[in-house]
Amino acid sequence: MEIIIAVAIGVLTGSGLWLLLRPRTFQVIIGLSLLSYATNLFIFGMGRLRGNAPPILKPGTAGDISQLADPVPQALVLTAIVIGFAMTALFLVVLLASRGLTGTDHVDGRESDR
Amino acid sequence: MWDDARLLFLIALPFLGSGVVAMLPRDARDTAGLLTGVVTLLASAIVASFYGDMASAAVIRSSVEWLPSLGFNFTIRLDGFAWVMAGLVTIIGFLVVVYARYYMSRRDPVPRFFSFLLAFMGSMLGVVLSGNLIQMVFFWELTSLFSFLLIGYWHHNPGAREGARMALTVTGIGGLCLFAGVMVIGHIVGSYDLDRVLGAGEIIRSHDLYRTALVLVLLGALTKSAQFPFHFWLPQAMAAPTPVSAYLHSATMVKVGVFLLARLWPVLGGTEPWFWIVGGAGVTTLLLGAYIAIFQNDLKGLLAYSTISHLGLITLLLGLGSPLGVVAAVFHLLNHATFKCSLFMAAGIIDHESGSRDIRRLSGLFRFMPITATLAMVAAAAMAGVPLLNGFLSKEMFFAETIVEHVDSLFDEALPFLATVAGMFSVAYSLRLIIDVFFGPPPVGLPRTPHEPPHWMRFPVELLVLACLLVGIIPAMTIGPFLHIAVSSILGDRTPYYSLAVWHGLNFPLLMSVVAMVGGVLVYLLLRGYLASGQEGPPLLRRLKAQRIFERIMVVVSWKWARQLESLFGTRRLQPQLRLLVCLALLAAIFPLYVEGFGPRRLSFQKLDWHGFDTAFALMWLVGMACAIMAAIQAKYHRLAALVMLGGAGLATCITFVWLSAPDLALTQLLVEIVTTVLLLLGLRWIPKRVEGDDAGRITIRMRVRRGWDLAASITAGAGIAMLSYAIMTRPLPDSIASFFLERAYTEGGGTNVVNVILVDFRGFDTLGEITVLAIVALTVFALLRRFRPAPESIGMPEQQRLQAAYDIAHPDRKPDETVAEYLMIPRLIMLWLFPVIGVFAVYIFMRGHDMPGGGFAAGVAMSISFILQYMASGTRWVEDHLRILPVRWIGVGLLTALFTGLGAWLFGYPFLTSHFQYVTLPVIGKVPMASALLFDLGVYSLVVGATVLMLIALAHQSIRSPKPSRKGAPPLAGQGTPPPAGMGGR
Numbered sequence A: 001m002e003i004i005i006a007v008a009i010g011v012l013t014g015s016g017l018w019l020l021l022r023p024r025t026f027q028v029i030i031g032l033s034l035l036s037y038a039t040n041l042f043i044f045g046m047g048r049l050r051g052n053a054p055p056i057l058k059p060g061t062a063g064d065i066s067q068l069a070d071p072v073p074q075a076l077v078l079t080a081i082v083i084g085f086a087m088t089a090l091f092l093v094v095l096l097a098s099r100g101l102t103g104t105d106h107v108d109g110r111e112s113d114r
Numbered sequence B: 001m002w003d004d005a006r007l008l009f010l011i012a013l014p015f016l017g018s019g020v021v022a023m024l025p026r027d028a029r030d031t032a033g034l035l036t037g038v039v040t041l042l043a044s045a046i047v048a049s050f051y052g053d054m055a056s057a058a059v060i061r062s063s064v065e066w067l068p069s070l071g072f073n074f075t076i077r078l079d080g081f082a083w084v085m086a087g088l089v090t091i092i093g094f095l096v097v098v099y100a101r102y103y104m105s106r107r108d109p110v111p112r113f114f115s116f117l118l119a120f121m122g123s124m125l126g127v128v129l130s131g132n133l134i135q136m137v138f139f140w141e142l143t144s145l146f147s148f149l150l151i152g153y154w155h156h157n158p159g160a161r162e163g164a165r166m167a168l169t170v171t172g173i174g175g176l177c178l179f180a181g182v183m184v185i186g187h188i189v190g191s192y193d194l195d196r197v198l199g200a201g202e203i204i205r206s207h208d209l210y211r212t213a214l215v216l217v218l219l220g221a222l223t224k225s226a227q228f229p230f231h232f233w234l235p236q237a238m239a240a241p242t243p244v245s246a247y248l249h250s251a252t253m254v255k256v257g258v259f260l261l262a263r264l265w266p267v268l269g270g271t272e273p274w275f276w277i278v279g280g281a282g283v284t285t286l287l288l289g290a291y292i293a294i295f296q297n298d299l300k301g302l303l304a305y306s307t308i309s310h311l312g313l314i315t316l317l318l319g320l321g322s323p324l325g326v327v328a329a330v331f332h333l334l335n336h337a338t339f340k341c342s343l344f345m346a347a348g349i350i351d352h353e354s355g356s357r358d359i360r361r362l363s364g365l366f367r368f369m370p371i372t373a374t375l376a377m378v379a380a381a382a383m384a385g386v387p388l389l390n391g392f393l394s395k396e397m398f399f400a401e402t403i404v405e406h407v408d409s410l411f412d413e414a415l416p417f418l419a420t421v422a423g424m425f426s427v428a429y430s431l432r433l434i435i436d437v438f439f440g441p442p443p444v445g446l447p448r449t450p451h452e453p454p455h456w457m458r459f460p461v462e463l464l465v466l467a468c469l470l471v472g473i474i475p476a477m478t479i480g481p482f483l484h485i486a487v488s489s490i491l492g493d494r495t496p497y498y499s500l501a502v503w504h505g506l507n508f509p510l511l512m513s514v515v516a517m518v519g520g521v522l523v524y525l526l527l528r529g530y531l532a533s534g535q536e537g538p539p540l541l542r543r544l545k546a547q548r549i550f551e552r553i554m555v556v557v558s559w560k561w562a563r564q565l566e567s568l569f570g571t572r573r574l575q576p577q578l579r580l581l582v583c584l585a586l587l588a589a590i591f592p593l594y595v596e597g598f599g600p601r602r603l604s605f606q607k608l609d610w611h612g613f614d615t616a617f618a619l620m621w622l623v624g625m626a627c628a629i630m631a632a633i634q635a636k637y638h639r640l641a642a643l644v645m646l647g648g649a650g651l652a653t654c655i656t657f658v659w660l661s662a663p664d665l666a667l668t669q670l671l672v673e674i675v676t677t678v679l680l681l682l683g684l685r686w687i688p689k690r691v692e693g694d695d696a697g698r699i700t701i702r703m704r705v706r707r708g709w710d711l712a713a714s715i716t717a718g719a720g721i722a723m724l725s726y727a728i729m730t731r732p733l734p735d736s737i738a739s740f741f742l743e744r745a746y747t748e749g750g751g752t753n754v755v756n757v758i759l760v761d762f763r764g765f766d767t768l769g770e771i772t773v774l775a776i777v778a779l780t781v782f783a784l785l786r787r788f789r790p791a792p793e794s795i796g797m798p799e800q801q802r803l804q805a806a807y808d809i810a811h812p813d814r815k816p817d818e819t820v821a822e823y824l825m826i827p828r829l830i831m832l833w834l835f836p837v838i839g840v841f842a843v844y845i846f847m848r849g850h851d852m853p854g855g856g857f858a859a860g861v862a863m864s865i866s867f868i869l870q871y872m873a874s875g876t877r878w879v880e881d882h883l884r885i886l887p888v889r890w891i892g893v894g895l896l897t898a899l900f901t902g903l904g905a906w907l908f909g910y911p912f913l914t915s916h917f918q919y920v921t922l923p924v925i926g927k928v929p930m931a932s933a934l935l936f937d938l939g940v941y942s943l944v945v946g947a948t949v950l951m952l953i954a955l956a957h958q959s960i961r962s963p964k965p966s967r968k969g970a971p972p973l974a975g976q977g978t979p980p981p982a983g984m985g986g987r
Helices: A002-020 A025-045 A071-102 B002-022 B029-048 B051-055 B080-103 B110-129 B133-151 B158-189 B194-198 B201-206 B210-224 B233-239 B242-251 B253-263 B272-294 B299-320 B323-354 B370-384 B390-403 B410-438 B455-473 B480-494 B508-532 B546-569 B574-596 B615-634 B639-659 B663-684 B701-729 B738-747 B754-762 B764-786 B799-810 B818-822 B825-847 B856-874 B876-882 B887-907 B932-960
Strands: B060-067 B072-078 B917-922 B926-931
Touching (some): A002 A025, A002 B574, A002 B615, A002 B639, A002 B701, A025 A071, A025 B615, A025 B639, A025 B663, A071 B663, A071 B738, A071 B754, A071 B764, A071 B932, B002 B029, B002 B072, B002 B110, B029 B080, B029 B110, B051 B480, B072 B080, B072 B110, B072 B133, B072 B194, B080 B242, B080 B253, B080 B323, B080 B455, B110 B133, B110 B242, B110 B253, B133 B210, B133 B233, B133 B242, B133 B253, B158 B233, B158 B546, B210 B253, B210 B272, B233 B242, B233 B299, B242 B299, B242 B323, B253 B299, B253 B323, B272 B299, B272 B508, B299 B323, B299 B390, B299 B410, B323 B370, B323 B390, B323 B455, B323 B480, B370 B390, B370 B410, B370 B455, B390 B455, B390 B508, B410 B508, B574 B701, B615 B639, B663 B754, B663 B932, B738 B754, B754 B764, B764 B887, B764 B932, B799 B818, B856 B876, B856 B932, B876 B932, B887 B932, B926 B932
Antiparallel strands (some): B060 B072
8 A cells, every 4th residue: 555655646746846847837837736746645644544444533432543543644634735725726826917917828927048 | 010000001102102193094183193292291290100219219120921931021120210211201202292293284194293203202111111131122123113214204205215214224233233232241141131231240341252242232322323433324314304303313212322321331331442432432423523513504404413413422421431421421411302302393493484494594583583593592502501501511521521531541631622622613503503593684585484483382492491491500409309310320339429510610621611612603703704605514524425435335235236146146037946946855855865874763665565455546546647647748738638637636646535544635635626627727718828849849959958857856856755655654653642632532622523623623723824824815816816917819709619609600590699608508507506405515514524524624615616616607797697705705704703713712711712512402403513613613614615716706707807899897796896897808
């Protein structure tokens, strides 16, 4: 299980970074999204992987870490997902505004002079 | 307790008053003046109420914990000197307010002026009453700040802006030096408490860092008191309204520097470096200021240089290092405040009633305003040191002090002569002020015919001049007790004997005074011809202007060097910066591995364990990874495909969360995925079309190399992070705070879904911050889109709609726009019906959130999807005709609900955001957990709905902005009346 997630994180990071370094704003926004998947999975993985043990208690009892998945990274990732969405939205709008103002979708606001 | 309250109130009162006055409407001159007057009078009364304690030489301290972990307290310390200074600040403050009420024009935003003035007064009180050095520096900087605001009050005047900026730069840098100096003192003493510092004089003076501390503190004091070579900001500050000049730049703020010198005199003073720096700066300023003052043609300029000169005198007295010098310094500080303040006010009256303050144009004003002229002449005589006026007494003390030998040197020998010369200059400029302005032929060509001001405008001048006379004639009965209180609190048992008599017999200081008087008259008579020629600036020094040197330095530092640094290190291009960032991150990750190597305690890998390897899971991720790579490849030319692929990778992530016990994450991820995709789809239209192969011919070798590098860096980083995560995930989980949450989620949080309980209860404060960020982002998106200007080529109808419309026109049996209207008819109907279904679903996942996967975030996003589906199905106009959505209100209600739920805990005496829960049995539904956290989650829900909908529909609205001739004036975004569709798209 771990190896699959690890490779997945690696591929998502690699693709994300490649796009992050591209000159077109749309490429960067897709890259950031891929990168945020990778980051979320990475943080999630810090609580270790575990099937069939969602951190949901039986009413009236205290939970035990040996029986349930780690809830802390999950809480962190939940926050990260929402903030990631907000970031994507903001970036998209900045991208559109920049495109409207400069007439290009290059990240520098002007075509590079190569 | 009573003392504590009074002292705290004394400092808080002006700031409170400032806040209230700032709220007044722009033209509320009388209300603002009245309110400010009452506040200043009340503050004076509070100060006066401490007279009894002060007369018995008590020191009152009051502390409020500020940063207890660092040993900082907000300490107010009232001793005699601080009390006299506080009295000066509040009483002169009151007089200035009365004066300003008549001086300020009805056309100016007067409440703003009074608000700044009160805040300045509060800061001054803060400085003089501070019992902690850091706290004192804080208020010190505040005075600089409010001085800046007051100098720049008439901000339409470039001179005022320039003067304000210069004053702030000089005094602000001085304040920073002082801050550093105070830190050094704190380091030496081990405490910032003023009492501790005052008791540690010996330790400080013998410490290695003494000189460092001294120079830094002096830089602060000398810049603030406009001492040479930092004197140049004060004349520039005269661009301020005259009440400000009278209050800040003669009576109080510039005295703060000498106040600090006197305050720290027992600690830092009396050494050789002190003597040379303080004494040297003082005597230079004294002479230079007085000399330049003679040649000023601007009334306020003359007074400004005279102020500089008198401040130099006080500094020199403190620099001499003898206790009698301190007595004379404090005495002159008070005297100067009275006569200079009244002179400034008189100058303001002249300016106000005649329209000019140019000495060359003014003349014979005695005829027009005899009372004001008399008052001004008495004050000017006090400034010149004429007997029976207060200036004479402290000047005599000064002369007597210069005769006494301090440090055996040529400088000390020359002091009596230098002092007499300075005295001559001051007589000369005072004489010039009196004769040139009030006597001679009547003025010609003034903008207004001069006349007496309203009585209340002159009233403060009358009081101050009366004080000059009383102190000058019966000093022991008037100023005597106050001077004693102030001086004995500085010097303690070192307080020397001094006599406050008017007549000390025929002695050497009197001779010096006589020489200065006669010499001053002669200087004036000799220079009359030169002065009448009306040349600007003093002879000899005309070319050398400190102000110009300062400007040069500013240009070099803030423009030239900044430019050079920018061209050296800066780039306007994003890609090199990001590349640098990625490479640095890579290096930062590789470095520890390189240093430590691989080992059992460091980065190590378990042998690949195929136990639990799930083929289905692997296959799923195979697709997911292929999606990610394809998205990376297609993002340039095939954006829609890349978006679909991105969704594939997101779905794989989502399934992973389900698979590995994170249902909450899966739910949220899935919903957010939907919204993100819709968002990006909406954005696609506004990005320029890019066709594969268009720019194939322009790919150069350099670009290929760059891409190669990027690819290598991406692959390396990806492989690195994969190895890192594998290494971590295969290790046992160390002890973490997870068990804390698991154990208490139900017993203390009242919910079985631990993740949700963490979010809304344990870490509720973080969530509050997070939703605030979300709200800010949504509003930013909204604001940015209001000013959005689409690129010209994307304004027209999208290609598909164009084709459909063309089809309608080509076929006579179809009505125009029919195809567009019928487009996706059945999905549209389904989506319409889905609205209530999704709504119920949202309520469902919201209600179960505390116990089962779900919660405010997920529910909020789900609800917003139901809204956006309506937009997609029926178009913006249709939805807004049928449905009023007020997203900004949703955001506001959500934020306030969350906030007030948190605040509610205070009502029951618990800390912010403490939650409470119990089970409530509702009819039909049954037993329902009712935690206050649920209310908090409701806030989260409402805010998420509002924020998401606001972002999505703001973007969706762009499509109806394109100018269509058939439909002008699309309906505004419901509820907000914005964005303005007409005109925006066309621009």
